[in-house]
Amino acid sequence: MKLTIYKKMIMGFSAIITIMIISSAYVLFELNTVANGAKIILSSNVRIQELARQLQAIIQDENGYAGKYLISNDETYFSLFIETSKQVDQNLNLLLKKQSSHEEQSLIYRMQKAHDTLVAHIQNKKPETNANQKQIRQKNIAILLDSLDILISKNHSSIEKKMIRIESITARSVKVALLLIAGTLFAAITAALIITRTITRPIGDLIKGTEQIARGKFEKILVSSHDEIALLADAVNDMSAKINDVNELKTQMMQQISHELKTPLQAMQSAHDVLKVSKSVKDSQIKMLDVFDRGIDKIANFSKQYLDLAKIESGVMQYNMELSDLPKIVEPIVDDAKLIAASKNIDLELNFDAVPRVMADSEKISIIISNLISNAIKYTPKNGKIVVSIVPCDLGVQVKVQDSGIGINQDEIPNIFERFYQASNIKKIACTGSGVGLAIVKAYTEGHGGKIYVESRPDQGSLFKVEFPIMNNKPLKAPAEPLSLSEND
Template sequence: MNTRSLSFRLVTWYAGVLTLVFVVLGSLTLIFLRHYLESAVLDTQARRARQIADTLLASVDRTGEQAITRQVEELYSPQVNDRFIRITGTRGRVLYISGPPHDGTFVPADVARPEAASFDRQGVFERRESVRSGSVLIGAVASRNYIVEVGVSTQRTEETLSQVLLLLAVGLPVGVLIAVSGGFVLVRRALKPVNRIAQKAEDISQHNLSERLPVVQSGDELERLSISLNNMIARLEDAVQSSKRFVADASHELRTPLTVLRGELESLAQDVQLKAHTRESLGSLLEEVDRLAEVVESLLALSKLDAGEASAERVRFDLAELVTTTAEQMSLLAEDKNIRVECDAARNVIVEGDRSRMKQVVVNLLDNAIKYTPNGGNVLLRIARESDNAILEVADNGVGIPADALPHMFKRFFRVDDSRSREQGGAGLGLSIVKSICAAQGAEVDVTSRPGGGSCFRVRQPLARGV
């Protein structure tokens, strides 16, 4: 699971907040419940104390103080009911104190006497008294010269609170778990279109800028986002189209003046009265015009490829035959530099595509191999079949390519060593043409190289079906 994903962070945040809310609510519930239960118990005790004061003590003058013990035992049986009852007379004399309760939750003698000053104006004093084994909730009433105290252990209240606590302790994680699972499903569902948009956006490149991202008509931010992105892609498409159109138009427009320029320069050069240095200048001018014409032709070829014209013609042809004849045609170039070109070709490597474009691939790769290999070097062409693919390898033992340049080899106008490549007449467009042709034919091209140890360009094209 990706811990940095939006869904993970949202759900974690949601779970954290939910747990905090539940814990705070649970704690408040416990505090209020304790307060409510204790005050209810205290009120009951105070009422009972008042009852004793009003009934038994009202008639004490008649019955005598000794009768009190019997009457309390008979009417309230404090021991059996786990109650604490104490009746204190004048000067702190204890008239009656109940015995230890059955449940043994407190020792009556441990319960401290109340201060006379603690009673309110109605003569009532409710309190919580700590004893050795816990606490006792006591309602005390001061009436005439007597203080009647009735109490009960807090054990029952504590038990109820523990049960509520247990319920919360189990219920809280279960509640959080259910809420988080629900939240996770919701977030995942809500973010699903984001994944689809991202996937589609990754697939869109300059070659398929006419495609658009899916728009989920949900009326939410995601709909707005995909519409905005689609508008952006449309603007990009427009910009790319106009830049391609500009390159195509410019190179097309440059062709004619260059041809005229070449013709004029050639006719000037034929003038026999020309001085030697003028003839030399004309020669180098002609060379530059040729170079310019080559660049213009390459640009035109690239803009045609961009426009998708490369895949217009699809025929079956033998790649091995194409490579060997091309190598023969280019043998003069190799001979000039005393480079040995070897051809290791399997027979009948039939592929389907545009033959003249594939020839251009071979020409460009072989031209580079010869150009960037010093005199006396070797170039090996290998054509083979590997499972369903035809493989063309152009390997040389020339200057090689530094590792940091390898990822940029197929970019337009990229040259490893600008000055050296310019000397050799290159514009840096040959390999981008190779790449574009390969892409249009469903082929792939890559390169491996070692500086000083030569390079190997490898084209992989699917074999024609049924071969």
């Protein structure tokens, strides 16, 4: 079943809503039970208490009328006795109807029997001439009153038990409600995490894949979903394949252009060499030939650098990694650069500590260091100073190139590794560059798994740091685009 993001969210929220409805229904049911219990207590047990207490007063009145009648034989008291006895019968019947307990019903039957005996005794209209008749009346009255006391006591006990039960139900309902709330919250969080995870995980895979594409690795992106993100991944994969094809075509084209340029350049170089040694060439013409020679060298160098950039962009740049000693690679480069630095009276020195060996492509390391030193010489005025240092670092080995040159504006530092970018203060020096040297430096450094940093202030010089990891023996491909620049404060 194919679940879209919309369906996943609907299913998750539906589950949460269902759980909330069930929990709310349970709480309402328990609260209804509590309400019914309270209603029963108020409408039944409390009414029984009232009837029993009223009945006690009526029986006392009835007993008083009976005693006065038996002593005085006055018909008025007899009428009052008969009237109150009817009220007693009515109340006893009401009590009987409201009782559900067999024990309490038996108690009321006993009261009715005692009351019937009392009424029959009084209706004989015989004065109480002996103690036995008075004892019979008092005994029945005692049965009625004692039975009412027992009924009131039982009813009071029943009320207490029901109240305790209601309290227990209420406490249990509160606990269950809290558990349901906690369970609902947990289920909601779990559902939200699951939904979020099913959405964010493929997005994360997609982000990683696009980052790899940006670095020139056009491997197919696989996502663990079958929704809209999978369709997006398919679109990105199609785009990646087309970009890869374009890059390969561009690389092939650049290789072809480089090859096509190389042939006429070689011919021009050969012609230059022949003319320069020719006796018919005058001294003034030799100077022009030197201009041609420098132009040929610049075109050839630019062609090679641009071809390298094309390879880096297409992700086909290969690295011949081997265990290397960086000081041995850097030292001859510095020695050669000293000749150029001497022409500007620039002091160039090399300092290095004992450092571990690194897995590196010696040729590309040489290009990195040469470009950094060449830039330092180019942007350092006469009588300046350049210091090259090789020291251990957390990553492995760090090479630092510190100059006393014109420096770089802070807002321009993030852009200096972009292709063809040149800082605005380049006008301070007489020469210009191709604008690809630092782009190649950054690409080659990151191709080794290393990092590059720069610190600079206008007219205060610049410090470039390149770090290389120890024993990184994986042949890497350089990124298609220079990554954002980091500064080491």
